[in-house]
Every structure is written in C-alpha cells, then in structure tokens.
Amino acid sequence: MTQDLTKQVQERYHRLLDEGADPNEWAYAWRSEYNRGGFKAVDFLMEEVVNPGKCIGCAPVDVFDYENEKPVDVRNSACVFCELCVDVCPVLRPTDQDLTRQIELRQPVMDDGFGPYAYGVLARTTKDYILEAGQDGGICSALGVHGMQTGQLKGMVVGNENPENPQMGYAHLATTPEEVIASARSRYSYQPNTLALVEAMKRGIAPLAVVGVPCQVDGVRQQQFSSIRLDVAEWYRQNIGLVIGLFCSEAFTEKGMDSLADDLGVSKRDVSNINIKGRLEIKLRDGREETRSLKAFGKYARPACLYCMDYAADNADIGLGGIGLNGWTFTVIRTEAGHQAWQALFEAGWVETKELSEMPKAKELLSRLSRYKRNRPLPALMPTHLERETIGNLDPKHYYRGWEDGHSAKNWRPLPPPPPKKKKTAAKKQGNDS
Numbered sequence: 267m268t269q270d271l272t273k274q275v276q277e278r279y280h281r282l283l284d285e286g287a288d289p290n291e292w293a294y295a296w297r298s299e300y301n302r303g304g305f306k307a308v309d310f311l312m313e314e315v316v317n318p319g320k321c322i323g324c325a326p327v328d329v330f331d332y333e334n335e336k337p338v339d340v341r342n343s344a345c346v347f348c349e350l351c352v353d354v355c356p357v358l359r360p361t362d363q364d365l366t367r368q369i370e371l372r373q374p375v376m377d378d379g380f381g382p383y384a385y386g387v388l389a390r391t392t393k394d395y396i397l398e399a400g401q402d403g404g405i406c407s408a409l410g411v412h413g414m415q416t417g418q419l420k421g422m423v424v425g426n427e428n429p430e431n432p433q434m435g436y437a438h439l440a441t442t443p444e445e446v447i448a449s450a451r452s453r454y455s456y457q458p459n460t461l462a463l464v465e466a467m468k469r470g471i472a473p474l475a476v477v478g479v480p481c482q483v484d485g486v487r488q489q490q491f492s493s494i495r496l497d498v499a500e501w502y503r504q505n506i507g508l509v510i511g512l513f514c515s516e517a518f519t520e521k522g523m524d525s526l527a528d529d530l531g532v533s534k535r536d537v538s539n540i541n542i543k544g545r546l547e548i549k550l551r552d553g554r555e556e557t558r559s560l561k562a563f564g565k566y567a568r569p570a571c572l573y574c575m576d577y578a579a580d581n582a583d584i585g586l587g588g589i590g591l592n593g594w595t596f597t598v599i600r601t602e603a604g605h606q607a608w609q610a611l612f613e614a615g616w617v618e619t620k621e622l623s624e625m626p627k628a629k630e631l632l633s634r635l636s637r638y639k640r641n642r643p644l645p646a647l648m649p650t651h652l653e654r655e656t657i658g659n660l661d662p663k664h665y666y667r668g669w670e671d672g673h674s675a676k677n678w679r680p681l682p683p684p685p686p687k688k689k690k691t692a693a694k695k696q697g698n699d700s
C-alpha cells in the first residue's frame with residue numbers, strides 16, 4: 267500500500283517534469299503535490315535522489331548517515347511520513363524564490379551574477395593566530411571566534427580533519443574559540459558539517475553559526491523556511507543565527523586525495539594543506555611546497571557535484587571564497603544577520619579590507635563560475651550516475667556545454683567522453699626521447 271502511494275507520487279513528479287514548465291512554477295506545483303502527504307518520503311528520496319547517485323549530501327535533516335562519502339539509509343523504519351525531507355532536498359527542486367525575502371537581505375540589494383548581496387570586500391583578519399590557521403584570509407574562523415568571545419554565538423557547526431584519514435573531515439560542533447581554530451582551513455572533500463546540528467539540538471546549544479559549502483547552506487535554508495511546520499524546522503529558524511557559505515566549484519573524492527599523496531610520494535599524513543588557486547598548491551609538513559595541475563586532478567571531482575546549482579552560496583548570510591586571491595578572503599555580505607556579524611568584526615578591528623575593485627578579475631570569475639552552475643538543467647532532468655558512466659564522463663565541471671544559452675535543458679549537450687589516448691609510435695617515441 268505504502269509502496270503504491272510512493273509510486274503514484276513518483277508518477278506525478280515525473281509528469282510535472284515532463285510538462286517542462288519554468289523551474290520555479292514547476293517547483294510550486296510540485297510542492298502542492300507532496301503537500302497532499304501520506305507517502306513514505308524517505309523511499310521516494312531513495313528512488314529519485316540517492317539510488318540514481320544524485321544526492322549531493324547537504325544533510326539538512328537527520329535522515330541518512332554518510333559513510334564513505336555516500337548517504338546510508340539507516341533510519342528508514344523511523345519515517346513518520348512527515349515529508350520534511352522531500353520538502354528540503356535541493357536536488358528535487360530549485361530553492362524557493364521567496365527564500366530571498368525570508369532570509370532578510372540587507373538593503374539595497376545588488377546582483378552581479380553571484381547571488382543577491384549588499385556589499386563585498388576583500389578581507390583578512392588582523393589576528394595573526396587566526397590568519398595562520400585559516401585557508402585564505404581566516405575570515406570564517408574570525409567570525410566564529412569573535413562571535414563566541416562576545417557572546418553572540420554559543421556554537422559553530424563546522425568540520426574537523428580526520429587525523430586517521432587527513433584531507434577527509436567529519437561534522438563537528440565547536441563550542442570554544444580553540445575548537446573553531448582547530449577546524450579551520452579547507453578539506454576539498456565531502457564533509458557532512460550539518461550533521462552536527464543534531465548534537466546542537468540535543469544539547470540546546472544556541473545561538474549557532476553554521477559553516478558549509480553551498481549544498482549545505484541550501485539544505486539548511488530550505489529546512490529553516492520549510493512550509494512543513496515541524497519542531498525541527500522551527501528549531502533551525504530560531505537558533506541558527508548566522509549561515510556562512512563557502513564558494514564551491516566542486517569537491518574531490520577520497521580516492522583523489524590518496525592518488526595525490528601517491529603522486530607526491532608521501533603519506534597523506536605528510537600533507538599539511540591543499541589550496542586551489544587555478545592549480546593545486548600543496549604544503550607538506552616538512553616545509554616543502556608542491557603544485558599539481560587542477561585540470562589533471564579533475565578526474566577525481568566528486569561526481570554528485572554535477573547536481574549542484576550553487577557556486578557562491580547565494581542563500582548564506584555571508585559568502586566566502588579565495589577566488590583569485592592569495593591570503594585574502596573574497597567576502598560577500600548578503601543579509602541583515604551577515605551585516606551585523608561583519609560590522610561587529612570590523613568595528614572591533616579584527617579585519618583589514620580592500621575594495622573588490624582592486625581585483626576585478628576575481629569578481630568576474632565569481633560571476634562566470636556562478637552562472638555556469640546556476641544555468642545547469644534541473645538535477646531531476648540530468649542523467650543518473652549510471653547513465654553518465656555509460657557516456658564515459660563523470661566529471662561534474664566538464665559535463666555540459668551549451669549552458670550559455672540559458673536554463674532550458676534543450677540547450678544543454680553533454681560533452682562526449684575524451685578521445686582515447688593515441689599510442690605513441692616507435693619513431694615518435696624515439697623523437698621524444700632524444
């Protein structure tokens with residue numbers, strides 16, 4: 267009976283998709299469909315998102331665990347048909363248009379292609395101990411440390427590096443400035459930060475900041491402003507005071523991290539940090555610095571990142587990235603809450619800033635990369651992981667061309683798989699060797 271209902275809901279979902287309506291109108295039509303309720307939402311998510319390999323891992327609701335970078339359906343029997351997970355999943359539908367009103371954008375609002383914002387600066391913290399710990403200008407950690415020291419924040423949902431498996435992270439609820447600093451820097455792999463919200467709820471730690479890549483920001487926002495008024499959504503709304511989004515082109519797999527260490531001839535534990543600045547910039551614990559091609563590393567991009575349409579964390583209070591910069595953070599203030607947190611940091615003398623106009627190329631690149639992701643077809647209209655495997659192209663960044671033509675899936679063409687490498691002839695080989 268439950269299975270029949272889930273099938274019916276699936277059919278209605280696909281009928282709407284096939285009608286090919288404008289994505290936003292379609293999203294509202296879909297919402298009224300599932301608001302009828304009565305179906306086992308977790309089964310529907312498994313069929314439409316998880317099994318086709320489309321789960322981006324935003325982990326907004328306590329539905330799945332995440333093992334080996336993949337969702338695991340461990341609480342299926344606890345599903346009470348509340349349909350919340352279907353409402354908040356950003357893979358099933360685009361984020362609500364009225365989200366921009368709900369998150370209280372700081373006025374007046376600008377949009378230069380990387381989401382609505384009030385103002386932006388290039389920034390770095392004046393606190394040397396934070397700058398040293400941080401990935402770029404240490405702004406993310408400075409916001410957390412300052413918030414805790416002034417009592418504005420009681421906790422920060424972050425991620426920590428796994429000491430047993432460096433470059434991979436796990437969700438962590440930081441409740442002290444020391445813990446915030448310990449979590450700093452970027453692991454360019456999937457790290458399910460938002461799972462730590464469950465601990466914050468259980469321990470009643472609030473007000474909270476949440477740090478996440480855009481998929482996580484969107485999941486949290488959808489849950490905060492879900493039309494399904496459950497206690498858990500209300501808790502998110504009341505207690506998450508600051509959402510800090512990290513710009514994100516893609517994450518990389520654990521296999522990629524392993525192969526990088528192999529290529530460098532070191533153990534992963536010997537890698538102290540990786541930064542991406544058009545190429546991989548790797549710092550080793552013995553003080554050596556190495557670089558590797560980002561293009562070549564692209565084959566280790568996490569396939570699920572194709573289904574993500576947000577580069578600049580458009581729905582965060584503050585968006586941060588290192589795009590085109592060295593030792594500075596590209597800082598975008600979007601909302602009233604973001605403005606309050608930023609002003610407090612600025613007035614306390616914790617940051618130095620430069621105008622965005624000093625690095626026009628960084629802003630241009632941010633707009634271009636945001637547009638590329640935003641204009642992708644809806645994830646529901648994209649091929650599954652298996653279909654992409656068959657095509658021979660799992661690279662999320664180089665899957666489509668034709669995106670410049672707009673949102674309609676009709677314009678998008680998957681790139682063909684790369685041609686097989688030609689074997690070198692004996693003569694050519696000789697020539698190369700000499």
Ligand SMILES: Cc1cc2nc3c(=O)[nH]c(=O)nc-3n(C[C@H](O)[C@H](O)[C@H](O)COP(=O)(O)OP(=O)(O)OC[C@H]3O[C@@H](n4cnc5c(N)ncnc54)[C@H](O)[C@@H]3O)c2cc1C
Pocket residue numbers: 399400401402403404405406407408424425426435449450451452453454455456457459477478479512513514515516517518586587588589590595596
């Ligand atoms: C997977 C990934 C991809 C990124 N891609 C881009 C990009 O394409 N372009 C760009 O401009 N910037 C990108 N960034 C953001 C950039 O690396 C910096 O995080 C950002 O500039 C903030 O620097 P900071 O010194 O202010 O942060 P810090 O003060 O160093 O704080 C960094 C915060 O990030 C959290 N964190 C670390 N790893 C992860 C993770 N895997 N998932 C979620 N949270 C994490 C830490 O817990 C910490 O709270 C990416 C970050 C990640 C994690």
Ligand code: SF4
Pocket residue numbers: 311315316320321322323324325326337351354355356357358485
């Ligand atoms: S809500 Fe996020 S974690 Fe859950 S199925 Fe959708 S993409 Fe995956």
Ligand code: SF4
Pocket residue numbers: 322456479480481482514515516517568570571573574575576
């Ligand atoms: S590209 Fe970044 S934000 Fe998008 S799904 Fe991948 S890790 Fe998440």
